Amino acid sequence: xxxxxxxxxxxxxxxxxxxxxxxxxxxxxxxxxxxxxxxxxxxxxxxxxxxxxxxxxxxxxxxxxxxxxxxxxxxxxxxxxxxxxxxxxxxxxxxxxxxxxxxxxxxxxxxxxxxxxxxxxxxxxxxxxxxxxxxxxxxxxxxxxxxxxxxxxxxxxxxxxxxxxxxxxxxxxxxxxxxxxxxxxxxxxxxxxxxxxxxxxxxxxxxxxxxxxxxxxxxxxxxxxxxxxxxxxxxxxxxxxxxxxxxxxxxxxxxxxxxxxxxxxxxxxxx
Numbered sequence: 001x002x003x004x005x006x007x008x009x010x011x012x013x014x015x016x017x018x019x020x021x022x023x024x025x026x027x028x029x030x031x032x033x034x035x036x037x038x039x040x041x042x043x044x045x046x047x048x049x050x051x052x053x054x055x056x057x058x059x060x061x062x063x064x065x066x067x068x069x070x071x072x073x074x075x076x077x078x079x080x081x082x083x084x085x086x087x088x089x090x091x092x093x094x095x096x097x098x099x100x101x102x103x104x105x106x107x108x109x110x111x112x113x114x115x116x117x118x119x120x121x122x123x124x125x126x127x128x129x130x131x132x133x134x135x136x137x138x139x140x141x142x143x144x145x146x147x148x149x150x151x152x153x154x155x156x157x158x159x160x161x162x163x164x165x166x167x168x169x170x171x172x173x174x175x176x177x178x179x180x181x182x183x184x185x186x187x188x189x190x191x192x193x194x195x196x197x198x199x200x201x202x203x204x205x206x207x208x209x210x211x212x213x214x215x216x217x218x219x220x221x222x223x224x225x226x227x228x229x230x231x232x233x234x235x236x237x238x239x240x241x242x243x244x245x246x247x248x249x250x251x252x253x254x255x256x257x258x259x260x261x262x263x264x265x266x267x268x269x270x271x
Contacts, residue, residue: 002037002212002213002214002266002269003037003206003208003212003213004037004212004214005032005213005215005266006041006213006215006225006229007042007215008216008219008222009043009045010043010045010182011218011219011235011253012217012218012235012253012257012258014053014130014253015253016130017254018254019129019130022253022255022256022258022259023256024259025259026057028259028262028263029057030057032266032267033062037266038065038206039057040064041054041067042198042199042217042225043069044179044181044187045068046069046110046150047066047068047069048133049127049131050066052132059077061078062077063076063077063078065202067195069110070177070179070189070193070194070195071189071194071196071199072084072085072150072189072193072198073085073198074198081205083204084201085148086150086192087148087150088150088152088190092175093109093142093149095172096154096172096176097142099168099172100154103164103168105155105159106118106154107141107153108141108152108154108155109144109145109151110149110150110151110153111144111145111149112146115127115134115136116136116138116144116145117155118137118138118141119155120137121156122157122183123155123184124137124155151188151189152187153187153188154168154185154186154188161180161183161184161185161186162180164186165180168188176190177189177193179220181219194221195222195225196225199213199229210228211230213230214229214231214232214266215231215232216234216235216246216250217234217246218238218242219242220239222245223241223242226245226247231265231269232246232248233246233247233249233250233265234246234248234250235250235257236252236257237257248261248264
């Protein structure tokens with residue numbers, strides 16, 4: 001029996017092109033809440049960037065969970081208890097900054113409510129438009145760090161991200177994980193942290209097992225989580241890695257694939 005439902009946000013629950021969470025998705029998740037199933041959102045977004053979604057489903061009163069920045073921060077919503085808090089050291093940030101300089105691409109540091117970047121890039125506009133995060137473009141990005149850093153990234157609007165990511169893995173892959181969340185952008189996470197490590201902290205707090213979890217996503221950073229849970233789905237717009245990891249393929253984010261997954265593979269199973 002499923003006791004926890006986990007959903008990625010961008011390009012899974014939320015459709016950026018239409019700037020909406022389809023109403024059918026909202027209604028389906030609320031049905032899960034009514035049935036007593038706990039809700040968790042697992043995203044590459046920083047914690048503050050997830051607040052609109054968590055407030056929409058009233059996670060605090062509904063005893064939900066948040067897995068932010070690809071598992072670097074996991075929080076129990078009802079009392080804001082921190083289950084995981086694992087951020088970059090200054091030396092690690094400097095190492096990634098130097099790598100960006102060597103490759104002649106822009107470097108970005110995500111803070112709680114704004115991005116700091118060495119150059120303007122498309123992901124800054126995405127986060128500004130869709131995540132309500134302001135941004136600063138600066139020569140000295142270190143000058144503006146005010147919070148712990150859970151995510152750094154690279155951007156280049158003219159180069160092949162797959163080729164750049166291969167170079168980065170070769171040079172620094174032992175300590176870091178690299179993911180392409182949106183076009184022309186590479187996010188960097190600490191190697192030992194991912195959405196599954198965040199999920200494991202959540203189920204430990206709940207006292208349940210992975211056999212009681214359903215999850216849906218769309219990207220590389222969802223794959224390890226999708227492989228581990230009992231019931232998993234990937235939206236049709238997801239990439240090949242996520243599709244291979246998931247047990248079920250549903251409609252795309254614009255056509256409420258999350259709702260389809262809930263209706264066909266969670267609610268029906270519970271009836």
